[in-house]
Amino acid sequence: MKKLLIFIAISVFINVFTGCAPNADTNDKTSKQADPLASWNTGKSKNSIINYVADVTNPDSKNFIAISDRIATFDNDGNLWSEQPAYFQLFFAIDRVKALAPEHPEWKTVQPFKAVLENDMAALVKQGEHGLIQLVMATHAGNTTEEFEGYVKDWISTAKHPTKNVGYDKLVYQPMLELLQYLRANDFKTYIVSGGGVDFMRAIVTEVYGIPAEQIIGSRIKTQFDYNNGDPEIIRIAELDFIDDKEGKPLNIQKIIGKKPVFASGNSDGDLQMLQWTASNKHKSFMLYVHHTDSIREWAYDRDSHIGRLDKGLDEANKKGWTVIDMEKDWKIIYPFELD
Amino acid sequence: MKKLLIFIAISVFINVFTGCAPNADTNDKTSKQADPLASWNTGKSKNSIINYVADVTNPDSKNFIAISDRIATFDNDGNLWSEQPAYFQLFFAIDRVKALAPEHPEWKTVQPFKAVLENDMAALVKQGEHGLIQLVMATHAGNTTEEFEGYVKDWISTAKHPTKNVGYDKLVYQPMLELLQYLRANDFKTYIVSGGGVDFMRAIVTEVYGIPAEQIIGSRIKTQFDYNNGDPEIIRIAELDFIDDKEGKPLNIQKIIGKKPVFASGNSDGDLQMLQWTASNKHKSFMLYVHHTDSIREWAYDRDSHIGRLDKGLDEANKKGWTVIDMEKDWKIIYPFELD
Numbered sequence: 001m002k003k004l005l006i007f008i009a010i011s012v013f014i015n016v017f018t019g020c021a022p023n024a025d026t027n028d029k030t031s032k033q034a035d036p037l038a039s040w041n042t043g044k045s046k047n048s049i050i051n052y053v054a055d056v057t058n059p060d061s062k063n064f065i066a067i068s069d070r071i072a073t074f075d076n077d078g079n080l081w082s083e084q085p086a087y088f089q090l091f092f093a094i095d096r097v098k099a100l101a102p103e104h105p106e107w108k109t110v111q112p113f114k115a116v117l118e119n120d121m122a123a124l125v126k127q128g129e130h131g132l133i134q135l136v137m138a139t140h141a142g143n144t145t146e147e148f149e150g151y152v153k154d155w156i157s158t159a160k161h162p163t164k165n166v167g168y169d170k171l172v173y174q175p176m177l178e179l180l181q182y183l184r185a186n187d188f189k190t191y192i193v194s195g196g197g198v199d200f201m202r203a204i205v206t207e208v209y210g211i212p213a214e215q216i217i218g219s220r221i222k223t224q225f226d227y228n229n230g231d232p233e234i235i236r237i238a239e240l241d242f243i244d245d246k247e248g249k250p251l252n253i254q255k256i257i258g259k260k261p262v263f264a265s266g267n268s269d270g271d272l273q274m275l276q277w278t279a280s281n282k283h284k285s286f287m288l289y290v291h292h293t294d295s296i297r298e299w300a301y302d303r304d305s306h307i308g309r310l311d312k313g314l315d316e317a318n319k320k321g322w323t324v325i326d327m328e329k330d331w332k333i334i335y336p337f338e339l340d
Numbered sequence: 341m342k343k344l345l346i347f348i349a350i351s352v353f354i355n356v357f358t359g360c361a362p363n364a365d366t367n368d369k370t371s372k373q374a375d376p377l378a379s380w381n382t383g384k385s386k387n388s389i390i391n392y393v394a395d396v397t398n399p400d401s402k403n404f405i406a407i408s409d410r411i412a413t414f415d416n417d418g419n420l421w422s423e424q425p426a427y428f429q430l431f432f433a434i435d436r437v438k439a440l441a442p443e444h445p446e447w448k449t450v451q452p453f454k455a456v457l458e459n460d461m462a463a464l465v466k467q468g469e470h471g472l473i474q475l476v477m478a479t480h481a482g483n484t485t486e487e488f489e490g491y492v493k494d495w496i497s498t499a500k501h502p503t504k505n506v507g508y509d510k511l512v513y514q515p516m517l518e519l520l521q522y523l524r525a526n527d528f529k530t531y532i533v534s535g536g537g538v539d540f541m542r543a544i545v546t547e548v549y550g551i552p553a554e555q556i557i558g559s560r561i562k563t564q565f566d567y568n569n570g571d572p573e574i575i576r577i578a579e580l581d582f583i584d585d586k587e588g589k590p591l592n593i594q595k596i597i598g599k600k601p602v603f604a605s606g607n608s609d610g611d612l613q614m615l616q617w618t619a620s621n622k623h624k625s626f627m628l629y630v631h632h633t634d635s636i637r638e639w640a641y642d643r644d645s646h647i648g649r650l651d652k653g654l655d656e657a658n659k660k661g662w663t664v665i666d667m668e669k670d671w672k673i674i675y676p677f678e679l680d
Contacts, residue, residue, distance in 0.1 A: 071554075198598070199598070213599050214529075220595060223595070225587035225613055225617075227613075230616075232616050234590060234591065241595075250565050251563050251564075251565055254563065254574050255538070255560060255563070256596055257554045258538070258553030258556065273565055276570070276572050
């Protein structure tokens with residue numbers, strides 16, 4: 001059960017809310033039209049990506065990869081959008097508890113709901129993992145897939161990040177949007193493979209990343225088919241079905257895609273097995289870690305963080321020569337709104 | 341556990357081997373170039389398909405469907421290829437038991453393996469469902485995903501159907517190949533959603549149907565990630581993970597595709613929930629049943645068959661006006677080799 005921490009980290013509220021207003025250098029827009037990775041500073045990371053793509057898409061190269069094998073998998077939290085001070089899905093759960101509270105008067109006196117309703121984060125942390133599971137199940141289950149999609153869409157259209165004070169879907173990484181687009185322009189099929197809930201992501205990210213629902217893989221709760229007198233529904237059940245983290249990532253990739261990726265990108269130890277799996281591809285493959293090094297424009301954390309811990313992964317990346325993005329140095333801007 | 345019968349019907353050997361040499365009318369090839377469904381006889385079934393596709397792909401129609409929502413799901417056994425006198429995957433399991441027998445001298449005296457090795461089908465049937473599960477687990481698990489793919493590819497390259505005496509992959513339905521291609525030419529995304537084993541299908545059908553691995557959904561056994569000293573493998577475990585039949589089909593479609601199909605095709609009661617789910621689409625949808633009515637060129641069976649039973653589904657199709665293909669009358673030819 002420890003793995004549940006993937007999408008609802010216990011430690012979430014211990015982290016200090018250190019977010020600062022964005023303050024990026026957006027002056028260098030001169031080469032934007034010509035450069036598919038315009039928000040990336042010139043340097044080793046950017047070059048390694050461009051060289052890799054040029055090589056494996058060159059029919060004359062010994063490393064050429066057929067289009068059908070150009071599978072690229074991306075973690076979501078901390079890799080395509082921010083994940084501090086807590087996974088954004090937890091903010092959804094908290095907001096949903098508050099929205100549902102009138103229907104549940106008993107929550108005023110029952111933990112973990114009492115803590116949420118009283119904004120008592122210390123008390124919530126005390127409920128531990130069991131409390132967090134209760135929170136997720138109470139807010140994510142007991143509805144139809146269609147209803148749940150509506151709840152998430154409603155939430156994302158109004159909710160604001162607690163410190164950045166913009167919509168959560170504004171906190172995607174512009175350099176990664178460019179990378180996704182660059183890969184697709186070179187006939188890679190881009191997937192999300194995330195510990196986050198698959199239906200939560202699907203309701204949000206297709207428009208943001210240009211990735212369709214069928215290319216989003218994530219954690220799931222169980223579901224049940226209800227014939228419903230000829231108007232069938234799929235009901236979401238308060239029980240875990242699959243946790244898409246660590247070993248779960250390559251397993252789910254094999255189950256759902258059935259092909260080994262040639263390109264994989266993550267930011268935490270939870271992505272390590274996906275990168276190892278990708279590194280074992282018989283085709284030339286590319287392993288990318290996003291290292292959170294920018295305490296001013298985003299957040300800086302790695303080996304000791306309770307969210308998105310990058311420790312073993314960082315060692316292995318360094319040892320094996322995988323590309324490690326230094327957010328502070330490699331990225332000209334972080335968020336798309338810095339371009340406005 | 342009754343559902344296991346999906347891909348290994350107990351009754352498989354009770355069925356009489358009634359296959360006959362193909363004897364199709366292949367004279368009418370005149371309109372083939374112009375007609376995307378050349379192997380279909382003109383009539384209600386063919387017209388209903390063409391009218392549907394023309395309508396929902398017409399931007400001026402009130403029934404227009406955006407390309408991203410054009411999801412078409414197809415059952416495999418009995419819908420895209422034959423399934424008599426037994427699901428072809430069972431023949432693979434039997435042949436594999438024989439291939440593995442030298443490594444398992446104990447199988448000579450232990451059921452259900454003894455029955456297989458002695459070609460004693462009556463004794464095999466007596467082992468019941470438990471025996472068949474043993475058969476599948478002994479032949480499908482205990483190897484890596486890569487090894488298993490190799491076993492299936494080796495088998496399909498040499499194995500012959502017991503009565504038709506051609507490779508199993510030759511027993512696909514030419515009219516359905518044309519339908520798949522016709523839908524793709526109209527920007528539908530074609531998926532297989534089958535009770536058959538997903539990795540068994542993936543090793544065979546991509547080349548046959550033009551459907552990539554990531555658009556094949558099926559039943560699964562469990563898997564395990566093995567780091568294997570830096571050369572990671574995914575090991576197939578002798579335990580069921582998901583049975584992709586009946587309610588399992590819409591559930592898996594939602595889990596993996598995340599969109600409701602607008603077009604679905606099946607041939608048995610095991611496909612009924614998928615068709616019901618498709619019928620509930622807010623977009624205009626198309627539900628198709630293949631009815632096995634041709635005892636000469638293929639096999640004739642429906643309400644009483646142990647394989648591919650079509651009973652409740654036939655009633656619901658008739659009641660709701662879904663399209664039911666009469667194989668004998670609607671299909672000019674059945675198999676591609678009839679065109680040779």
